[in-house]
Amino acid sequence: MLSTGLPQGAVPKLERPGPLRERVYEALLELITTRALQPGQHLVESELAGHLGVSRQPVREALQRLNTEGWVDLRPAQGAFVHEPTEEEADQLLTVRTLLEAEAARLAAANADKAGLNALYELLAQGKLAVAKDDVDAAVALNARFHAKVMELAGNAVLSELAAQVDRRVRWYYTPVARQRGHQSWVEHEAMIHAIAQRDEELATRLMREHTEHTRRSYHARQRS
Known part of the structure; x- marks a missing residue:
């Protein structure tokens, strides 16, 4: 089990055509809202990129956007974590x-x-x-x-x-x-x-x-x- 909590092959590879960072954002948001990624869970860029079949750059951009919208918390020196709602x-x-x-x-x-x-x-x-x-x-x-x-x-x-x-x-x-x-x-x-x-x-x-x-x-x- 990877630290992202997603079994290998559980997430389909993204189609290449279209705005990739938007597709990565939507994929991660869906995983969060359905709780496939649990509140408080550590999100490792390299592992998410591997699951989605993309490079780390669109994953990093998606995590930054999700942080801005309150879905993800970016913690200095620790990384990204799914937000835990109060x-x-x-x-x-x-x-x-x-x-x-x-x-x-x-x-x-x-x-x-x-x-x-x-x-x-x-x-x-x-x-x-x-x-x-x-x-x-x-x-x-x-x-x-x-x-x-x-x-x-x-x-x-x-x-x-x-x-x-x-x-x-x-x-x-x-x-x-x-x-x-x-x-x-x-x-x-x-x-x-x-x-x-x-x-x-x-x-x-x-x-x-x-x-x-x-x-x-x-x-x-x-x-x-």
């Missing part, structure tokens, strides 16, 4: 997420059409299947797609832009509690779809607020256990 950081982010998502649910209840509802029901079916198979990675990805679809159905471009800015950090915080939330999370999603289908803006807002608060409390409880 309780306060998590709480602030997940509180903002609750505000954005609750408003999105209200607007979705006002604006959703039949095609949009069908898309939500399809994601619901896929999410339940992923939970039944104990496929945490798929469940996390489908959870993100479900919330993104609700945001899309809200029909507010500014709201969607704000939500997109916090989406990856939400995934980062959700991944550790995905198995714990499991089936109950999709039960809550189903109730939200019904509220949106009934065009009950007040109920959709309340259910989304409760849903996101459950995730926030689960994250904090796990960190303290």
